[in-house]
Amino acid sequence: MVQIPGQALDLAGANRDGHQLFFANMSFHRHGAPPLSPKQRAPWKLRDQQNLTGTEPIADFGVQMALFDMAPDRQVLAARVRREDNDLTRYCAALVREHAARAGWSKRQRNDVTRSLRILQGLRPTPTSKIRATDVLQLRQYSGNVLSTIDVLAAAGLLIEDRPTRVERYFVAKTNTLPPVMKDQLEVWLEVLTNGSRQAPRQKPRDAKTIIVHILGIEPIIHAWAAAGLHSFAEVTRADITAALDETKARRHIAGNGLKSLFTTLKGRRLIFANPTRGMKASPKATNIPLALDAAVIRGELNSPNPVVALAVALVAFHALTGQQVRELRLTDIRDGHLVVADRLIPLAGPVRTRLAAWLDHRNRTWPGTANPHLLINRRTAPRLLPVSSQFPWSGLTLRPRVLREDRILHEIHATGGDIRRVCDLFGLSVEGAARYLHTLEHTDLTVESKRVPRT
Structure with a gap:
């Protein structure tokens, strides 16, 4: 700034009366440098209010950065x-x-x-x-x-909105012990999954559940690689991936999909030299045989003193609703003793009606002024218009809606002698999904009627 044109810079003379210091990473624009237009900016790089990693400067929001934090008086x-x-x-x-x-x-x-x-x-x-x-x-x-x-x-x-999302919290919990280079590469992959990418390979933003499944599948594999001494995904070979997938049993399919997504993104960002998963065939989906539940356990939860637990268990045990369908049920979905789920009109069973009446009485007594339209509410959602979380009211119970739904469908497939058409119409299943239960007809452990809960 003090250099005379045509002469060398005199550092000693420039610093004779002191040296001006500047804070790093502050907003600074040289005179005459025109700002970028919105079209010139890369919109996929601008976090705006999403603030994915929480490391962006506050100056991006037009707010002066704080020099230090001090607790208020x-x-x-x-x-x-x-x-x-x-x-x-x-x-x-x-x-x-x-x-x-x-x-x-x-x-x-x-x-x-x-x-x-x-x-x-x-x-x-x-x-x-x-x-x-x-x-x-x-x-x-x-x-x-x-x-x-x-x-x-x-x-x-x-x-x-700068709160970490559920995906971010899950990602940090699964990757905080990895080597720094691996962690940085995974953060690039997470950003592409979350926000999508406009550069090759182009990709749309993925659903939060899909991202969590990818992380769940690859997490044990990448930790094993880190324990073996690898510090970057550029060191991973095709043999390493094949050996890791061979050792993975239950999650082989989702692990293979997660690794393909990871290495494809890293290769597209030139963070690795080659994609070791290129040309690899997708692993087949793992299937299992649905098993019947103990009738005593189901009866115990059906007779729970908590009315919301008894109702949720009854809706799944008698009508095979999914956990998401139970959460999203609204008061207007119950009409004249029938339950409306999507395009299905389900006549409510007698035990379900009894537990529904008990829950509505409890709901009206506890939150008489709530405007929440959902059937199931709790202390957190009563003053809002949102559905309950996926853990309500199943947290602390021995049953889960998925296995309870499987037990109901399993009972129906045995009661109808394998009538797939009826099962598909009754529960909204696809033919492929119903065939999974059809394979249990010859299983001797699933033909004992004493293990079933009587249905009405």
């Missing part, structure tokens, strides 16, 4: 909370009332959200900055309302 924060109104509460007041009316919030919950907004106003770095979702999570230490406050901020356009 609780006395000062409490004094700010006691104020009647502030900019944030006034801006979100109408949205709070709208959410309260639509979701059936109680007066206490509405006041909790307003109080949480006052706390967040005191925690904001500037009075007009957006609020990160990870900062909202700090409300727990101040007895604030987290989920409903996030909903209000999102509706107001003031939320920066």
